[in-house]
Amino acid sequence: MKDDNFLRENNARHLWHPMGHPGALQENPPTIFTGAEGVYLHDIDGHKVVDAVGGLWCVNLGYTNDALKATIAERVHTLPYCSNFGGSTNDAAIEASFAVREFFAEDGMARVFFTSGGSDAVDTALRLARQYHRLRGEPGRTKFLSLKKGYHGTHWGGASVNGNNRFRINYEPLLPGCHHLPAPYTYRNPFNETDPEKLADGIVAAMADEIAFHGAGSIAAFIMEPILGAGGVLVPHDSLMPRLRDMCADHGILFIADEVICGFGRTGAWTGSRKFGVKPDMMTVAKGITSAYFPVGGCLVSDEVAEVFETSGADGAIFTGYTYSAHPVGAAAVVTCLSETLRLETKSNAGPRGAQLYEGALKLAEKYDCVGDVRGGVGLMCGIELVKDRATKEPMDMDTMNRVHRATYEAGTNVRLGANNILMSPPLVISETEVQTILDSLDAGLAVV
Numbered sequence: 001m002k003d004d005n006f007l008r009e010n011n012a013r014h015l016w017h018p019m020g021h022p023g024a025l026q027e028n029p030p031t032i033f034t035g036a037e038g039v040y041l042h043d044i045d046g047h048k049v050v051d052a053v054g055g056l057w058c059v060n061l062g063y064t065n066d067a068l069k070a071t072i073a074e075r076v077h078t079l080p081y082c083s084n085f086g087g088s089t090n091d092a093a094i095e096a097s098f099a100v101r102e103f104f105a106e107d108g109m110a111r112v113f114f115t116s117g118g119s120d121a122v123d124t125a126l127r128l129a130r131q132y133h134r135l136r137g138e139p140g141r142t143k144f145l146s147l148k149k150g151y152h153g154t155h156w157g158g159a160s161v162n163g164n165n166r167f168r169i170n171y172e173p174l175l176p177g178c179h180h181l182p183a184p185y186t187y188r189n190p191f192n193e194t195d196p197e198k199l200a201d202g203i204v205a206a207m208a209d210e211i212a213f214h215g216a217g218s219i220a221a222f223i224m225e226p227i228l229g230a231g232g233v234l235v236p237h238d239s240l241m242p243r244l245r246d247m248c249a250d251h252g253i254l255f256i257a258d259e260v261i262c263g264f265g266r267t268g269a270w271t272g273s274r275k276f277g278v279k280p281d282m283m284t285v286a287k288g289i290t291s292a293y294f295p296v297g298g299c300l301v302s303d304e305v306a307e308v309f310e311t312s313g314a315d316g317a318i319f320t321g322y323t324y325s326a327h328p329v330g331a332a333a334v335v336t337c338l339s340e341t342l343r344l345e346t347k348s349n350a351g352p353r354g355a356q357l358y359e360g361a362l363k364l365a366e367k368y369d370c371v372g373d374v375r376g377g378v379g380l381m382c383g384i385e386l387v388k389d390r391a392t393k394e395p396m397d398m399d400t401m402n403r404v405h406r407a408t409y410e411a412g413t414n415v416r417l418g419a420n421n422i423l424m425s426p427p428l429v430i431s432e433t434e435v436q437t438i439l440d441s442l443d444a445g446l447a448v449v
Ligand code: PMP
Pocket: 057, 117, 118, 119, 120, 122, 151, 152, 153, 154, 225, 229, 230, 258, 259, 260, 261, 286, 287, 297
């Protein structure tokens, strides 16, 4: 390991960061983390802070899961790599597919296609959706519907269904035939609708309108996050997901639940789909599947979708995949992570700790005028939107957002900024005292506005 001076001097010089401006990062170098334990991160300057972001919505079991660490170390020694293309596989991959199938049986998922992360999982799902329709004799079904403000990764397919201009604009033209419905965002929407149920009515009507406009026979799939995470923790009305699911079923459109954040207990249920009482045709997962100790994602499909592929002769062959699909170390991490997730019953902690965080954030909104909106209350994720003026809802400027972030950090908590939102999704194993630390830090952070 290089010494601290080397790290400080070379910070952001040679490394381009995702979602960061390379020049700006050189001028204002990122925090260097050197260690972690429990829900805490340690930085090179000696700070120890609560990680209210859970890595990046992913370190669900916290940083000290010994079983997971031991599994990974052991697997690196016995079989550090094995291809899963066509004719070979490995014991861990088989065990992982069994564990995933068990975990998602209640959601109706029958098969898993492993990937290296969430973006891969989304692209796999979009490809398989088109192939599914081809196999069933409807090759004209190629279009995709999704929600504005949704985040589905950064590959071409995922970026095309993404509902946030920031992730699209520099990379246009993206995939043709991707159309976006309004977001379940009560604080800002074109209808000025603040009632979540009425806004859901509007979104359902928009889907009906898009289907009529394009013709159901041209649409392959609809993809949505049960709760929109990166878009600002947008919690839809309970009725939205089931109604959209039913409409897709009525029109032969595959329903893909992007569970990359919501899966594995984040919403207080094992999946976001289960939370809202929906059985999708496909699911995409990543992050919590290994608690981020090893990069793994997956595309899951229902019995019905699986059957179409498995009974389709030569055309059912899947010509997509990754060198690291069902990587033995990742697969072993999946097996242990799922059994640890079940053993620790993390979904049961997400509910009360999430309520504590949400209610605490609502109290901060009473104290600070710069808080325009607080979102969450379903499981352990929370978004706080800052504005310059409550009446006009003008978004807070980034300079002030950065000052709030820094002051919150100095007070003991690392949060994430998504434009003018403070985003939080702490490890699901967090304690009541640690959530209180997050709230106290936010109190200190907001005081600088
Ligand atoms: N889908 C959702 C809902 C996500 O939140 C993310 C990542 N934040 C992705 C897909 C992409 O996952 P990855 O970054 O692992 O490629």
